[in-house]
Amino acid sequence: MAIVEDEKSEVFLLQLYHQVEMTEDILVPGGILIIKDPYLKLTADGRHGLRVDHVSDAVFLLAHDRRVPSCWHSELTNPQLKSADFWKTKGKGFLVNQDIRPQLNIFDVGSLLIRQSGSRGRGLFTTKAVKTGDLMFCEKAFAYAFHEGEGTSGDSSRLTMNLLIDVNANSFTSGAQPELITMLVRKLYRNPSLTSAVKGLHCGSYSPVQGTFDIIDGMPVIDSFLLTRILLLNSFGCKFPEKAGALKRPVGIDRLGNVFPSLGLWTFASHMHHSCLSNAFCSFIGDMMIVRAIADIPVDAEITIQYLNPFNPQRQQKYIINWAFACDCAMCEDDDHTSDIVIAKRKRLGESLQQLLRLLSRRGGSSGTAGIASLIRKSSDLLAEMEETYIKPTEEVPRLTLWVGYRDFACALTLTGAGLSSNAQKAIEIGLKALRCLRFVIESGSLGSNQGLVVKKWGYMASGELDCWICLKTAYDCTGSHELALAAEGCAKVCYRIQLGEAETFQ
Ligand SMILES: C[S@@+](CC[C@H](N)C(=O)[O-])C[C@H]1O[C@@H](n2cnc3c(N)ncnc32)[C@H](O)[C@@H]1O
Missing domain, CATH: 1.25.40 (Serine Threonine Protein Phosphatase 5, Tetratricopeptide repeat)
Structure with a gap:
């Protein structure tokens, strides 16, 4: 929360969502920003505050920007507002002598193809037969939030707990989910060329804001509600098997023993549909997802994974609530009977x-x-x-x-x-x-x-x-x-x- 004033010297409380830092850290004294489509809300003390959900609705201006109101020109003495040339030189300095290679994100996808899977939307299919245990593909996370619970950090004074409240669905999420949303929003806002990787991902019944991802004023329009929905439907939780505990960092665990898996978005892998009787299994090494066959799979067969643990007695309800589909596999049918x-x-x-x-x-x-x-x-x-x-x-x-x-x-x-x-x-x-x-x-x-x-x-x-x-x-x-x-x-x-x-x- 920060206090801001406009050109007419009217003062408001301002909350910025999905920023990397807290509002008060971004809005340094003297900093200037444009707020597009301002949304005024009632604050807890009965006054009005400004709230900005979409990062692209807050445009931060440099002191020299022609859009800065003339009435403030004489006040622009803040040393933290550096010129574009200053940042360019600094950025070039970081790159000098560094080995910058093109980033490879997906490996070994030669034997797989994304195509329509009946009424379920796009799915992933084999283009050649694979054997049990065979590697089908590896993919590096597009965005990944490692959740370190109390049990793993050992320093409870440093523990922060994020909560994401969905007032429409009357539910909340904690753990890595809120962090992942902010991460994704920031990543796309700062790297407009990456929006194509996320643009077409499944978003259920959500209708994105018009012009989403279009470049306006040099920056992409980021609909944070769309990205939230994409993550809810497409992200993967990574719980490492107990045996891996010594080798890889496991999930975070709080003092009540609640488990918060690390969470990520793998855009290629997100095309896999669910089946309780799946034929593939995802494992994780850090933010690298590794997908292997758990059955001999013929050519042109759909690759499926288990979205939830098959021992979970509530899984059928969760498929409907979380992903809007009913599982029709033989195991769910048998459970029903x-x-x-x-x-x-x-x-x-x-x-x-x-x-x-x-x-x-x-x-x-x-x-x-x-x-x-x-x-x-x-x-x-x-x-x-x-x-x-x-x-x-x-x-x-x-x-x-x-x-x-x-x-x-x-x-x-x-x-x-x-x-x-x-x-x-x-x-x-x-x-x-x-x-x-x-x-x-x-x-x-x-x-x-x-x-x-x-x-x-x-x-x-x-x-x-x-x-x-x-x-x-x-x-x-x-x-x-x-x-x-x-x-x-x-x-x-x-x-x-x-x-x-x-x-x-x-x-
Ligand atoms: C991660 S997306 C899968 C890819 C998606 N079909 C696409 O076109 O990008 C998850 C969505 O796929 C659909 N889905 C997944 N498994 C399914 C299943 N067994 N039966 C019906 N729909 C399923 C649901 O709509 C779910 O919300």
């Missing part, structure tokens, strides 16, 4: 299983006792009961709750009684079952057969597949089946590469 009673039953069985697995972990090492055998039997019974709650075959709809149960059971068996061959054998049987719940088609993999372990078809990417393959590798090693262990490790590496973007750091 699954009664609350069945969902509650799966939840109850899952909780009982976790209790048994905790006991199993505590008794690790003393395997072979009747107690352990009974825990294993009871766990298997619970999972068999859960299995009966599913109607659709796994090939049509992955069984997510069952997957979590089998995966955790396999890990508990491997980690607790790893040295014992009987537990390891059971862990292999359960681990393979877990992966089949996700539609993996795995040939052989059983002990004693000499057919090895071959993944004929990769399954669904939920979370924790990497853990499951590592458990299988450990269990194969415990039984002396080193070739199978190597094959399981190879599969773990594929999962690692998909989830983290690269496999160079895989150990």
Whole structure:
């Protein structure tokens, strides 16, 4: 907030939105600006204040500008208002001796094409077949806001929290979203040539201000409401998987444990549509997005990703509220036909299983006792009961709750009684079952057969597949089946590469 006066010496409070600095830092004493299309609003103390939402509506003038009212000429002594020549010389100084290369923003898009996808708008399609784990493209963020929460900065006195209030939708956003909006607005305002990258992005039902992005008075017209809408519909949150915590900076976490992902806009990637049964996965290294295939994808097939975590029970409502579409995938359809009673039953069985697995972990090492055998039997019974709650075959709809149960059971068996061959054998049987719940088609993999372990078809990417393959590798090693262990490790590496973007750091 700053106090400004006009040529008639009338005084107002002024608020500028979407500026890099606070209003009072930009409006130095003596500074002059033109406000186009002034919007007067009632302030909290009952007076009138000026509010500027679109950055292009505030035009800052240099002292020498002919548009400065003549009545102020004698007052223009502010040393901070430097001439254009001063800034040109300073800018050239920065460039001297620097290696300025053309910036490459998107890599490896030779096998992809943006085209219409029925009534859904533009989508991304393959122009050649790709295999599971293959890199489809990498893209550098057009704009990226890293959100550092209290938990990561460690200095709560420096913590600032931005809130973006949408009075129309009666909602608010916090975390990196408000920062990203301001960043994007500033970037486009300062670099008119970049507006073409954002111009046609999906903005839902919003009608942009007339002349948006046209150059007026040497600067582009920036409609900040349009950019807000574009970001709400097209930006990606980057939550790094836990395994990546040591390698990459993870999300910000506040003192209540709320997670604020970093957020960015990747203009090419933003053309990917959603499917809960997606065939691609995005990972992030800093602000570089890496998109890999999570299934074998034929030529001319649409690339899809999951906009939200498939375990989120509210995801269907969120697709409608946040992106204005209803997901019609087989998984959402199956959810619609699954009664609350069945969902509650799966939840109850899952909780009982976790209790048994905790006991199993505590008794690790003393395997072979009747107690352990009974825990294993009871766990298997619970999972068999859960299995009966599913109607659709796994090939049509992955069984997510069952997957979590089998995966955790396999890990508990491997980690607790790893040295014992009987537990390891059971862990292999359960681990393979877990992966089949996700539609993996795995040939052989059983002990004693000499057919090895071959993944004929990769399954669904939920979370924790990497853990499951590592458990299988450990269990194969415990039984002396080193070739199978190597094959399981190879599969773990594929999962690692998909989830983290690269496999160079895989150990
Ligand atoms: C990031 S944009 C995707 C690209 C957009 N179609 C375009 O033309 O630029 C997100 C929008 O795509 C549409 N969309 C995404 N996934 C969809 C799906 N599974 N079914 C229908 N519409 C979908 C929705 O309109 C959503 O708001």
